[in-house]
Amino acid sequence: MPPIREFSEDIALVIGGEAGRGIQTVEQLLTIALKLSGYHIFATKEYMSRIRGGSNSTQIRIASRPVSAGLGRIDLLLPLDQKALERLRPGLRPESVILGDAEVLSGAEDLIHIPFGQLAEQAGERRAANTVAVGVLLGLVGQGLEPLLAALEQQFADLDRSVIDANLKAARSGFEAGRNLVGEGRLALCLQPTAAVANDLFLTGSEAVAYGAIAGGCNFVSSYPMSPATGALLVLARHARECGIVVEQAEDEIAASNMALGAWYAGARALVTTSGGGFDLMTESLSLAGMTETPLVIHLGQRPGPATGLPTRTEQGDLEMALYSGHGEYPRILLAPGSHEQAFALSRQAFDLADRFQVPVIVLTDQYLLDALTNLPALDLEPLPVTGYTIETGADYRRYAIAEDGISPRGIPGRGQGLVCVDSDEHDEDGHISEDLALRIRMVDKRLRKLVAMTEAALPPELDGHPHADTLVVTWGSTCQIVREALRRLHEHDLAMLHFPQIYPLPKQTGDLLARPRHLIVVENNATGQFAGLLQRHTGRRADHRILKYDGLPFTVEELTKTLRGLLDRYRPDPMECCDECD
Amino acid sequence: MNATDYDRPGVDMAWCPGCGNFAILKILKQALAELDIPPQRLVVASGIGQAPKTPHYFQTHLFNGLHGRALPVATGIKAANPELLVIAQGGDGDMYGEGGNHFLHTVRRNPDLTHLVHNNMVYGLTKGQASPTSLPGFVTPLQTEGVFQEPFNPLAAAIALNASFVARTFAGAFEESVAIFKQALTHPGYALVDIFQPCVTFNRVNTFQWFKEHSYFLGDNHNAEDRAQAFQRAIESDPWPLGIFYRNPARADYIGHLAPFDGDRRPLHSRRPNLEALARVLQGKRAL
Numbered sequence: 097m098p099p100i101r102e103f104s105e106d107i108a109l110v111i112g113g114e115a116g117r118g119i120q121t122v123e124q125l126l127t128i129a130l131k132l133s134g135y136h137i138f139a140t141k142e143y144m145s146r147i148r149g150g151s152n153s154t155q156i157r158i159a160s161r162p163v164s165a166g167l168g169r170i171d172l173l174l175p176l177d178q179k180a181l182e183r184l185r186p187g188l189r190p191e192s193v194i195l196g197d198a199e200v201l202s203g204a205e206d207l208i209h210i211p212f213g214q215l216a217e218q219a220g221e222r223r224a225a226n227t228v229a230v231g232v233l234l235g236l237v238g239q240g241l242e243p244l245l246a247a248l249e250q251q252f253a254d255l256d257r258s259v260i261d262a263n264l265k266a267a268r269s270g271f272e273a274g275r276n277l278v279g280e281g282r283l284a285l286c287l288q289p290t291a292a293v294a295n296d297l298f299l300t301g302s303e304a305v306a307y308g309a310i311a312g313g314c315n316f317v318s319s320y321p322m323s324p325a326t327g328a329l330l331v332l333a334r335h336a337r338e339c340g341i342v343v344e345q346a347e348d349e350i351a352a353s354n355m356a357l358g359a360w361y362a363g364a365r366a367l368v369t370t371s372g373g374g375f376d377l378m379t380e381s382l383s384l385a386g387m388t389e390t391p392l393v394i395h396l397g398q399r400p401g402p403a404t405g406l407p408t409r410t411e412q413g414d415l416e417m418a419l420y421s422g423h424g425e426y427p428r429i430l431l432a433p434g435s436h437e438q439a440f441a442l443s444r445q446a447f448d449l450a451d452r453f454q455v456p457v458i459v460l461t462d463q464y465l466l467d468a469l470t471n472l473p474a475l476d477l478e479p480l481p482v483t484g485y486t487i488e489t490g491a492d493y494r495r496y497a498i499a500e501d502g503i504s505p506r507g508i509p510g511r512g513q514g515l516v517c518v519d520s521d522e523h524d525e526d527g528h529i530s531e532d533l534a535l536r537i538r539m540v541d542k543r544l545r546k547l548v549a550m551t552e553a554a555l556p557p558e559l560d561g562h563p564h565a566d567t568l569v570v571t572w573g574s575t576c577q578i579v580r581e582a583l584r585r586l587h588e589h590d591l592a593m594l595h596f597p598q599i600y601p602l603p604k605q606t607g608d609l610l611a612r613p614r615h616l617i618v619v620e621n622n623a624t625g626q627f628a629g630l631l632q633r634h635t636g637r638r639a640d641h642r643i644l645k646y647d648g649l650p651f652t653v654e655e656l657t658k659t660l661r662g663l664l665d666r667y668r669p670d671p672m673e674c675c676d677e678c679d
Numbered sequence: 680m681n682a683t684d685y686d687r688p689g690v691d692m693a694w695c696p697g698c699g700n701f702a703i704l705k706i707l708k709q710a711l712a713e714l715d716i717p718p719q720r721l722v723v724a725s726g727i728g729q730a731p732k733t734p735h736y737f738q739t740h741l742f743n744g745l746h747g748r749a750l751p752v753a754t755g756i757k758a759a760n761p762e763l764l765v766i767a768q769g770g771d772g773d774m775y776g777e778g779g780n781h782f783l784h785t786v787r788r789n790p791d792l793t794h795l796v797h798n799n800m801v802y803g804l805t806k807g808q809a810s811p812t813s814l815p816g817f818v819t820p821l822q823t824e825g826v827f828q829e830p831f832n833p834l835a836a837a838i839a840l841n842a843s844f845v846a847r848t849f850a851g852a853f854e855e856s857v858a859i860f861k862q863a864l865t866h867p868g869y870a871l872v873d874i875f876q877p878c879v880t881f882n883r884v885n886t887f888q889w890f891k892e893h894s895y896f897l898g899d900n901h902n903a904e905d906r907a908q909a910f911q912r913a914i915e916s917d918p919w920p921l922g923i924f925y926r927n928p929a930r931a932d933y934i935g936h937l938a939p940f941d942g943d944r945r946p947l948h949s950r951r952p953n954l955e956a957l958a959r960v961l962q963g964k965r966a967l
Contacts, residue, residue: 128967132966132967243967246967247967250967295965296965297961297964297965298964298965299964303964307957307960307961310952310953310956310957310960311952311954311957312952313951313952314952315939315947315950315952316755316758316759316947318751318755335956335960336938336939337938337941338953338956338959338960339953339956339957339960340938340939340950340953340956341938341939342758342759342937342938342939342947343937343938344754344758346751346784347780347781347783347784348780350748350751350780350781351748351750351751351780351781351784352751354744354745354748354751354752354755355751355752355754355755355758356755357742357744357752357755358724358742358751358752358753358754358755358756358758358759359755359756359758359759359947360755360759361742361752361755361756361759362722362755362756362757362759362760362763362946362947362948363759363760363946363947363948363949364755364758364759364760364947364948365947366755366759380745380748381745381748384744384745384748388742388744475961477954477957477958477961479952479954486948508948509719509722509740509756509760509763510719510720510760510762510763510946510948511948512719513719515718515719515738515739515740515741516740516741517734517735517740517741517743518741518742518743519735519741519743520727520743520744520745521743527741528690528735529693529732529735529743
């Protein structure tokens with residue numbers, strides 16, 4: 097009898113399989129059943145750019161406490177086919193356990209064999225092997241089977257009753273097999289459920305972005321499908337009727353962003369959601385938004401470039417593109433959420449900021465964050481002051497009246513007696529073409545003056561740790577929670593982190609905050625340290641170290657912990673050298 | 680209303696004396712006046728070129744955007760506020776060249792807007808290069824040996840895509856043009872009006888006189904609801920037929936298919952974020 101394998105509190109389960117062969121269904125069924133059973137979940141995906149075949153995997157972190165970052169380790173591996181076993185095996189540790197069907201997998205002597213196929217056949221449906229597997233995992237965890245049965249009823253609602261029944265039976269026999277493994281003392285998963293988690297929200301990053309947009313008053317979305325930004329578009333489409341949203345699949349990204357500008361001009365709150373290549377096509381209209389001072393919200397779901405790059409992978413490589421693209425000089429705002437809560441909050445805030453300052457606001461996310469699924473207790477639905485930024489025009493209305501803060505009151509056609517004229521040419525206060533060069537200067541100054549108020553209103557960076565810590569780790573976007581967890585593990589008094597939800601314009605206090613620490617580390621999921629560069633240009637403070645990753649995968653908690661540990665060891669003064677100064 | 684009600688006195692116009700754009704502006708103002716469209720209800724989206732400057736020269740809301748992009752802007756405006764009368768206005772290079780893809784897909788989408796294309800078969804603002812509608816053999820400083828491509832046929836393309844309203848007129852035919860504009864402006868759905876127009880500076884071939892001599896209006900015997908016949912007439916050239924070629928009242932209503940306007944045509948600007956609906960949606964994300 098092999099010794100018992102025990103995992104507790106925080107378990108990393110990885111499921112691997114070919115695209116189109118049910119891995120997604122396994123993930124959906126398992127995560128919802130576990131969440132409804134009261135376990136905290138954080139699930140991330142890595143997949144190939146193909147509809148079928150290849151080898152994809154999903155990591156599901158099952159925990160007794162809230163979790164919000166991906167791990168590198170694998171505790172339990174569930175390979176649905178041989179290819180998945182071979183691909184994921186190098187990531188295993190001696191204490192990892194492989195669960196699988198020996199009929200499908202070969203060369204895995206350490207496998208805990210469960211006859212998924214045979215049990216499915218006995219349930220009357222050979223294709224229900226994956227359902228057996230989900231049942232086994234729930235059996236191992238040991239809470240009830242009810243959430244899975246309910247999830248199956250819903251998932252397969254369109255299928256024949258006999259198929260559903262066979263799946264229910266398959267789930268039961270899998271559950272029993274899982275219980276038996278525990279009973280026989282072969283495997284134990286020790287997790288503490290929390291009753292309240294069952295009632296938590298259960299969202300992907302894409303959903304958080306889309307719901308945030310709706311909360312921000314988004315009632316128009318025009319986009320062209322592109323991974324990983326399509327998810328948010330699909331969520332908005334799903335709720336279009338309930339929430340009152342115009343959904344338009346444009347012929348290209350150029351049309352998408354021009355439609356959104358037309359919609360904002362006419363009083364809608366419009367979103368476009370895209371990735372790098374699509375954003376490239378929108379840069380012309382970004383510049384148009386700048387010149388016409390028409391608000392615009394762009395969700396930029398980043399993936400590795402240049403060009404088509406790695407279409408289904410993750411990266412933070414588009415900061416500089418978002419910041420500098422579009423010809424001419426005009427202000428803009430860049431936001432970058434670091435968690436699901438923040439994705440919701442910033443997506444919502446983006447509409448407010450765009451409307452208030454009449455500028456494009458770009459929300460930068462990435463594949464890792466958008467595809468990540470997790471549970472949250474609640475989202476803030478208190479109404480924002482979402483109205484009041486447009487006015488009812490009088491007959492003498494001038495769209496670009498020179499204003500002290502640069503923000504000319506924005507009228508919209510059909511509301512008031514005035515005519516709302518906007519022009520991509522340089523224009524006079526009425527919005528008509530002008531080549532008066534003195535006026536040109538006044539208009540450029542007016543547009544750029546908005547930056548003062550925009551900087552005042554910039555969302556502050558979030559400090560975690562002691563404000564005078566010796567070493568400060570800076571993050572933007574999706575690396576936030578991974579770094580946060582790494583810092584918890586390191587548990588160093590002299591180590592703090594600073595996360596920037598707004599990356600442009602940088603808040604005023606940035607310079608002071610960066611001047612304090614002796615060692616400044618910037619963590620970015622890109623190859624050139626774009627944010628570190630931006631910080632240096634704005635504050636003069638150069639990062640002492642940049643921790644960069646650009647293989648298409650997100651950082652893991654373990655690798656960041658290790659890298660940071662190494663840096664801290666280097667920073668730590670040699671005791672022989674410093675003893676003279678020490679008391 | 681009177682056509683003069685749309686005047687913007689004292690405006691400095693960038694068009695050459697004798698330019699066909701003046702005639703088109705006059706036609707447009709007359710049609711709008713006869714339809715009693717107040718400027719406050721009218722929005723013109725335009726792009727870049729000489730034709731897209733038209734809305735600067737009369738009383739209207741205007742969104743003078745980028746080259747080729749008037750149609751998606753116009754679509755966004757209409758979809759945000761169905762109460763507005765929306766025109767997309769530009770030239771042949773703007774609408775059929777730079778904006779060609781938008782043209783095809785706007786026809787498919789069928790938003791309720793009027794698409795006015797000033798077609799002078801040449802690029803004016805960039806000083807005399809060929810346009811998508813330039814005729815073969817047309818010599819320019821860039822096409823030094825003459826145009827060799829097949830000219831773009833906007834009418835045939837639109838009819839092939841089952842556009843809901845397709846017409847062509849000539850800027851020199853005032854009364855007929857006003858009548859066609861009025862039909863187009865009141866048509867529920869996408870309405871294309873291609874307007875033959877001379878460029879007095881850069882097109883010495885297709886002059887006012889030339890257009891006059893090489894075009895004629897379709898007679899009463901033309902059945903505009905017969906798509907095959909409409910297509911047949913649209914591919915005829917020299918002389919070029921003018922008039923309403925095709926009309927398809929059966930095309931689906933674009934606005935009606937947009938979720939927020941299902942039983943409620945109020946503009947989006949008058950609506951508040953539906954936080955109750957969102958709360959219900961989020962409630963659903965707590966359970967299965």
